[in-house]
Amino acid sequence: MPPPTVFIVSDGTGITAETFAHSILSQFDQKFRLVRVPFVDSADKAFATVEKISESAVLDGRRPIVFTTLVDSSSNSIVKNSNALVLDIFQQFVEPLELELDMKSTHAVGRGHQNADTEEYKKRIEAINFSLAHDDGQSNRNLAEADVILIGVSRSGKTPTSLYLAMQYGVKAANYPLIPEDFERGKLPTPLLQHRDKLFGLSIDAQRLSEIRNERRPGSKYAALENCRYEINEAEVMMRREGVKWLSSTHKSIEEIATTILQEIKLDRPAY
Amino acid sequence: MPPPTVFIVSDGTGITAETFAHSILSQFDQKFRLVRVPFVDSADKAFATVEKISESAVLDGRRPIVFTTLVDSSSNSIVKNSNALVLDIFQQFVEPLELELDMKSTHAVGRGHQNADTEEYKKRIEAINFSLAHDDGQSNRNLAEADVILIGVSRSGKTPTSLYLAMQYGVKAANYPLIPEDFERGKLPTPLLQHRDKLFGLSIDAQRLSEIRNERRPGSKYAALENCRYEINEAEVMMRREGVKWLSSTHKSIEEIATTILQEIKLDRPAY
Structure with missing residues (x-):
């Protein structure tokens, strides 16, 4: 059958x-x-x-x-x-x-989705543009406008999560990488210092990170398990010390990560 | 109350x-x-x-x-x-x-969303990476891997639509701008010629385009109504001549644009 x-x-x-x-x-x-x-x-x-x-x-x-x-x-x-x-x-x-x-519904067709001409829809498109412009620390301009700034090592899931937050919720989500230089200095990247209250961290299992990085740059130091362990450990130590909340993205879908972040940062939720 | x-x-x-x-x-x-x-x-x-x-x-x-x-x-x-x-x-x-x-449901909690460890989920993440790497004609590499290539003038809605197709449906959506040089040459951008069957066009009302561009570059030639009219007209003539299907994004949400494109390109739909 x-x-x-x-x-x-x-x-x-x-x-x-x-x-x-x-x-x-x-x-x-x-x-x-x-x-x-x-x-x-x-x-x-x-x-x-x-x-x-x-x-x-x-x-x-x-x-x-x-x-x-x-x-x-x-x-x-x-x-x-x-x-x-x-x-x-x-x-x-x-x-x-x-x-x-105690009221009749409007029985209006096609209402389920946001009309492209509403303010709320424009806000979503603006958020998408913002998140794209502030992907991977590309720009420090207008970081103050961000609703949240995701931080974490390279390939920990920051980019898809930022875009999902923007697209689904109209949240202006920037993201910023934590790189070996930051660990050597033992400090958060300077542009982030004044936005500490907006930071949210993503971490990931070292084994998984190594697999993901090996797909990109097979056999590189960047992808080596030992290096992944080092970066993740340093990033977690830094986030703990700086009081930045974080979660592990290893077994979570972007939907689950985004929902958890929204709960944590307690953004005002839109009313319908 | x-x-x-x-x-x-x-x-x-x-x-x-x-x-x-x-x-x-x-x-x-x-x-x-x-x-x-x-x-x-x-x-x-x-x-x-x-x-x-x-x-x-x-x-x-x-x-x-x-x-x-x-x-x-x-x-x-x-x-x-x-x-x-x-x-x-x-x-x-x-x-x-x-x-x-004539079967019992599994009553499994949290099944509604894709588990982050499934093949289908990985396909979605791969599609997001693909769409980002092929945003705005950034790369001609692996264009043959694209499920669809959106074309249109600057700010006609290509980027958010590509990302939505990738994120929601795991569709590898590249996008490529049509620019004044293409109109002068009277030809599609060269890298697209061998992928004609994957092209789908977005057009937009000139008035609306001029508004959007003015938010970015107020008072520029780029944003001037006359120039928007010219570019849109040329793009539509080109798409018609090349047999590229297109739609107007003016009053459509990205959800509506994406759904229409999926219908048109008749991609294999996933079965659950």
Whole structure:
């Protein structure tokens, strides 16, 4: 039997529905085949989607699973009549909320994502530009504007984490490397001294760091396990002495690292 | 009355729950105060969360709204007894799926996100590194490895879109600027000629481009409306002549641009 087919049907990008479906489906020891159907914003497109779903049911010899986030109720009822297990993400939650808040929902299509013309969206794009300009200690200008400055040895995960913080949360995240010269001087890089309260450290297991560095520069001193051990140990001693909070990125995804940092630095969270 | 307080309670990062709550809450013309409670992976933490929720109910004079994605059933029942409207994202969908698939879910905590040690995660990190190294035409090396190469005039949205494609989908997205010299020569930049099938264009409204460029270099020729009009027109003529698909980024969020590109280039989608 082929793996079950899963349709993600949305009036917008379908990113919310896909993220959500992914969490639910990962609870099953089973492969799924994923078909995304974004931008379903008319009855015609809803009917075309139903047709696709029916074809898939015939091909697979079993009815597909459909996750929908269609806000428009007529498109929604069209898709709900598919030959499929339809899991309607919105209806299940919007209705109890209407009761609780004693107000009607706006039933506005495509609201799930930030509109490109909002202030909040512009803030995110600005944060991305900031993080790119302040990647790897490239610039000391406007460091005071940073919400957080990540520090750590080369290849400890600073760059992807900074970009994720910017892209997902609109957080201006700079990052600055700790290098052997800093350890010899026994001091934090000078431009960081006045921003101590914004620093957050990333550390990493020496074995893992050596593997990562060897992919870049095989057989180099930079990548040697002994050198990785030395740099990491020096960096951790320095962060402890300077009172900089840090975590180990070894077994953490960028999502987990970013979430932990946000908790620690207690940035104001946006209200919706 | 203060805005309703919304708790996001998760055993992992809470990113799925937050994305989901955001979509639902954006259906209401109402401000909410958001409190995130990630990493609730023990009964103790579940009880502490219930306490926080109760305090908030007293302070606000109304019960909060709670979105949960707790997979562990004992933690889940603790939180469900809160003085709140509890919207249990998992239970509502996992149970019908168990019936449909005729299998039990694994009830594994923290599965929603990719583990940092999986191949898929490594692919995403590799894609981020690739996109950074190939930002703004910085390098022509390994362009053949790119899944897509975005082209367009300066500040048309190529960089954030490339990074988003890499970070969210593990897509190796390079980007390459189209500059006045290319228009004078009337040809695509030479390194791109052998990768025509990977090109995707971004265009933008001239007025909007001029605004964006003026923030960077106020009063410059680069930012002048007349010059923006010229560059955009030339770029669109070139893309049309070369048979490169393109879209206008003017009113689109990076999520919308990325989703559209994925649809167009028909990359193999990962199965879960």
